[in-house]
Amino acid sequence: SVATPNTGCYALDNSSHIHDFSSWIGQPFEYEGKDLVVRFCKDVESRSQAGYVDYGRFNFFRAGSGHVSFIQEYFNGDLMNCEQSYDKMGRTAKVNIICGNCPHGQCKGGLGCICNVEYESACRTVVELAVPCEKPGLRVFEGFTVGFHPRSWEIVYNGLTQLGYEEAHKEFSFNTAQTRVALYMTAIASVSGSVQKPLVKVSPEQGLKVTLSGSAATGGSPTTLSPTSLLIDWRCDVARDNPYEVEVTIPIENYDPVQFTLTKMCEYQQGGWAIFGVLSCIVLVASTLFCCGGFIYKTRVYGLDALPGMTLLSACLETVSGEDVNNQASWEEVRYGSI
Template identity: 55%
Template sequence: MLLGRQKLCDGSCSLVIWYAFVAICLYSPFAAPAVAPYSNCYALDNSSRLVDFTDWIGHVITHEGKDGDLVVRFCKDVEFRSQMGYIDFGRFGTPNYFVAGSGSIDFIQGFYNGDLTNCEHTFDKMGRSSQVNIICGSCLSGGGCKGQFGCICGITYDESKCRILVEIAIPCASRESRVFEGFTVGFHPRSWEVVYNGLTQIGFEKPHRDFSFGTDQPQVPLYLTAISSLASLVRKPSYKVYPKEGLEIRLSGSAASGVAPTTLSPTLLLVNWRCERIRDSPYEVYILIPVEGYDPIEFTLTKFCDNTQERDGGSLRGWATFGVISCVLIFLSVVSCCGGFIYKSRIEHQHGLFALPGMTLLSACLEAVSGAGAERVGDDSYGNSIAARQASWERTQRNSERRYGSM
């Protein structure tokens, strides 16, 4: 009985673990992107694999000598300590000081801007400097390291250049994503706020409210660049939205069409988005750019939706409809006016302005306003009223002529 329960528990537990794994995979939009580490203590090996030494920052590796001790504080500085004090052989700076090595040397670190005492003649007055060659594993001489975090295998001094060469052996961190070096994504043709040297920058590696875009921004332009010799490896970008409904997304531009980006000719990726539903928290847009032979480039954009938005050109479409209807009405009016004019002039034998449609009604309105309509008799036709007015006008002319002659 107990054995049966154990088997049942094992089966149910395995099923729960499987469902949990599937849920995690479904929630994750894409694979883990190559994100820039939180420190400058990282490097790319000869196969473009990212190796992060952030956890090693400040670890002390010491070599005891007769006159003093040489101390390497990893990604910090290199010092020679003695009873007379210490001599600074340089400090660690930008990630450009941490590069891949060659041969038996896995990585090389540069330390610059050390003490100037007796070293004022150095290049650009940079003072003392040092180079730390890193071997992943044990020393080449075969000696084991006593320290927990590695040991110094050898030291070489160059007094003329105020420089020291240090060889250390450490247990290197595991290789991570294969980075597409030289690839950048920015909001301007010569910027790289989103992706730099193939690494997604902090702020765009996951959703951040502080890096979100507002409701009133209908699109975001992104400029892509890559080394010309490797530009053909870049594929068309794709996207995913979380939640799936509420935000309409459309990618356009030369990058969305599959044009290869280069350093001299960046390609444009337009992220067009429209809020369909109001949401308290921002929408998450995951953009993936596949690269053949490398881990894909992935970054995240977030957008607030405080109100809903109309489709592009919605207001213009209303004006266009109004214009079309107006043109149709004007055309029909012109056709009706021309047809009425031809009918009255040919059938009813009217001429001049009186042949225009609507003139009868207009004339009647003018007579009603001026009071001349009282002279009209019953149901006389419009032609008879015109003849009567003409006869009255002729009599008035003759009477005035006689009065003028009698004077």
């Protein structure tokens, strides 16, 4: 599973492997020739006896090209004399990161060094920084999302599991009454066929019944225009104070799997009354059909007199019509009609 790092100081290289530089945040790199200091993933400053000039604060991290492994952008530096800069962002800086040593071998061990500094203008500087990059991390399935809506990505964004779902968090738990949750997946169409059927692991194993359905459960290929749905039905068979952990694993061909954890509260047992209600309905319907069938059968064999209360009804009708209830002929005529 590839979880989003706690900081924004990370990047994906051109082969989609993650590089986490969180431990480097604030590490200073000084270029004495032009009195410039890069504080990694924090800011870029020009320092001199006249004072400090801020060339921006860290904004984003992305993969580079050629001999440049990664690129960092720093925005919103000092605005003085740069009021007309693009989008009024003030001074800005671009840091090209090289994994290894400078092209001319300037770095002499340690955590790296600044190879070169160029000023494109008074409001823009470009820094070339060499650092010993760590071993690449897991391979991320870029462009893949999982959310509670076809156009949302609360759980997985760009192949990275979001904070809150990378492990069990009680505050993110679904309540007992919610017996179904729907998840929606999207992926880049050209690689959507790499998405495999999801797998589920429940901890503890006994007490919560989980079933999967939907187009994602049958191996459908998600795209941005046609998301697939994963319906998770869960029922509490055993109540407990702590939530159940439901780990969902989505295998991705040629990539590390996507994993996230959902938590489900079970404050009371579910299913008992539901089963009783279903059985009661079945018994009621069966009894009704049996009685109706019996009445229809008797009516066809013995006529209407076979139905309960028909004799009493006939007597009441004779009384209302003024016929003599003791007149056998009249009684027979009412029952069978005149011949």
